[in-house]
Amino acid sequence: MEGLVDKKIIIVSNREPYSLNKGGFQKTVGGLVSALDPLMQATRGVWIASSPKGDKRDGPLRVKVPPDSPSYTLRLVPLSSSDIEGYYNGYSNRFLWPLCHITLDRIYLTRSYWRSYSRVNSLFAKAVAEEAGEDSIIWLQDYHLALAAAGIRALRPEAFVSLFWHIPWPPHGVFRICPQKKEILEGLLANDLLGFQLPSFMQNFVTCAERELGAEVDPVEGAIRHKGRLTRLRTFPISVDFGWFEAAAASPEAESFITKFLRKRDLGHLKLGLSVNRLDYTKGVIKCLEAVELFFTKYPRYRRKFTLIKVAVPTRKVEPFLSYMERVERKVESINRRFGSGGWRPVEYITSNLSHTELAALYRRADLGVISSVYDGMNLVAKEFLASQLDLSGSILISEFAGASEEIPGVTVINPYDTEACVDAMKAALETDPEDRKRKLLQARAHVRKHDIYRWVEDIFSAMKRIRDEQIPSEINGGSAVVLKR
Numbered sequence: 001m002e003g004l005v006d007k008k009i010i011i012v013s014n015r016e017p018y019s020l021n022k023g024g025f026q027k028t029v030g031g032l033v034s035a036l037d038p039l040m041q042a043t044r045g046v047w048i049a050s051s052p053k054g055d056k057r058d059g060p061l062r063v064k065v066p067p068d069s070p071s072y073t074l075r076l077v078p079l080s081s082s083d084i085e086g087y088y089n090g091y092s093n094r095f096l097w098p099l100c101h102i103t104l105d106r107i108y109l110t111r112s113y114w115r116s117y118s119r120v121n122s123l124f125a126k127a128v129a130e131e132a133g134e135d136s137i138i139w140l141q142d143y144h145l146a147l148a149a150a151g152i153r154a155l156r157p158e159a160f161v162s163l164f165w166h167i168p169w170p171p172h173g174v175f176r177i178c179p180q181k182k183e184i185l186e187g188l189l190a191n192d193l194l195g196f197q198l199p200s201f202m203q204n205f206v207t208c209a210e211r212e213l214g215a216e217v218d219p220v221e222g223a224i225r226h227k228g229r230l231t232r233l234r235t236f237p238i239s240v241d242f243g244w245f246e247a248a249a250a251s252p253e254a255e256s257f258i259t260k261f262l263r264k265r266d267l268g269h270l271k272l273g274l275s276v277n278r279l280d281y282t283k284g285v286i287k288c289l290e291a292v293e294l295f296f297t298k299y300p301r302y303r304r305k306f307t308l309i310k311v312a313v314p315t316r317k318v319e320p321f322l323s324y325m326e327r328v329e330r331k332v333e334s335i336n337r338r339f340g341s342g343g344w345r346p347v348e349y350i351t352s353n354l355s356h357t358e359l360a361a362l363y364r365r366a367d368l369g370v371i372s373s374v375y376d377g378m379n380l381v382a383k384e385f386l387a388s389q390l391d392l393s394g395s396i397l398i399s400e401f402a403g404a405s406e407e408i409p410g411v412t413v414i415n416p417y418d419t420e421a422c423v424d425a426m427k428a429a430l431e432t433d434p435e436d437r438k439r440k441l442l443q444a445r446a447h448v449r450k451h452d453i454y455r456w457v458e459d460i461f462s463a464m465k466r467i468r469d470e471q472i473p474s475e476i477n478g479g480s481a482v483v484l485k486r
Helices: 030-042 081-100 111-131 150-157 182-187 199-213 244-250 252-265 286-297 321-339 355-364 380-388 403-407 419-431 434-450 454-468
Strands: 009-012 018-021 026-027 045-052 064-065 071-078 136-141 160-164 193-196 216-218 223-226 229-235 271-278 306-313 347-350 368-371 395-399 412-416
Touching: 009 081, 009 111, 030 071, 030 229, 030 454, 045 081, 045 111, 071 081, 071 111, 111 150, 136 150, 136 454, 150 160, 150 244, 160 454, 182 199, 193 199, 199 216, 199 223, 199 229, 216 454, 229 454, 244 252, 244 355, 244 380, 244 434, 271 286, 271 380, 271 412, 286 306, 286 321, 286 419, 306 355, 306 412, 321 347, 321 380, 355 380, 368 380, 368 419, 380 395, 380 403, 380 434, 395 403, 395 419, 395 434, 412 419
Parallel strands: 009 045, 009 136, 045 071, 136 160, 160 193, 193 229, 271 306, 271 368, 306 347, 368 395, 395 412
Antiparallel strands: 018 026, 064 071, 216 223, 223 229
């Protein structure tokens, strides 16, 4: 990121990197925070995030973090309870989330949601404008902030603004459902650089901008001109901190946890499958459980020899996620009643939060990892699993509808809607030749090790610098645009 350390970096996200807990600020768990926190400390920038007024936070809106060695500023944007309901629970997660994940029967939208979403994006834009200098680099995170760049541009015309869209971008035939489609597209095209997980998501966006806005598009070069502005589009597949998970899986803490975990549940003698998700309908939790049910029906010899550890943590305790959680619980109970015997349960269901070290221990011990997403931007659990497989003893099945399946070599790709094919893939993975398993794991791990979260950040900031340094011509026609190629 040479050439950027002397710039003022402003990161903007809904979630804060440090949260108030027991009277002080503590670091939030997550790969993005782990990767960007050192960068922010080095550049002494500003991280802008939301702050619910109802969380009894009476402290200042600007605090220095990290608490033990303050080096950059956390700027908090206070939100009312009604705006949290409308902007976050409403427009972001009851409309944009299901729309982009093509689960259209779960879409719910009211005009008040859009009003809150617009208002909160304006609040973020105002906060950025107050913090930004003439030479600032502003990096927005995800679908919560689709309108923020336009607001920033109105207040700080000279600012360099980029946004990374972490979730899928749907095809035009789906996105056209959005009543505010033109406002969303124009808000995003106010960015200088837009990042997506996969080329297919980027192409979907290009098609939407062309059809809905009549924007001038050069899909080969990845540039769009609209209302006199040129926006560059690039793909940056997100990743995990490979080295951290590798070390965590080998740590004494992980070894102690897995020993106690297996003993407490009497699992030490069994083949173990592992599926880790947020309790979200896009993760295909029900599809995974349906496959497990058919697995024990079709291959009864695996009863009392194999157990699936299903970690599904509820993170959004509002509808429609609550109803989905109830469905999952009923399905687990049904499978365990039908097949369980003598203290053995086919599904060990865990809804409590596990630390990343504890997850690394489970990833390392698992004989089989199952990623059953019905639609997913990337799915970092797949990469965490691979980073933690120190013994090269497990296999991983990844849904073809998760971005990770397109990026990582050496993995087995499944269709979660083809239940019997998933069942056969589970059996084949459990029975595969150990040398073949090791060869595939080595290939997959080498890729994730090379393309880790730090490489992701490096690629994005390098692209920002190169785009800033380019002389951008006034016209895109005739191939005259100078564009970045990765």
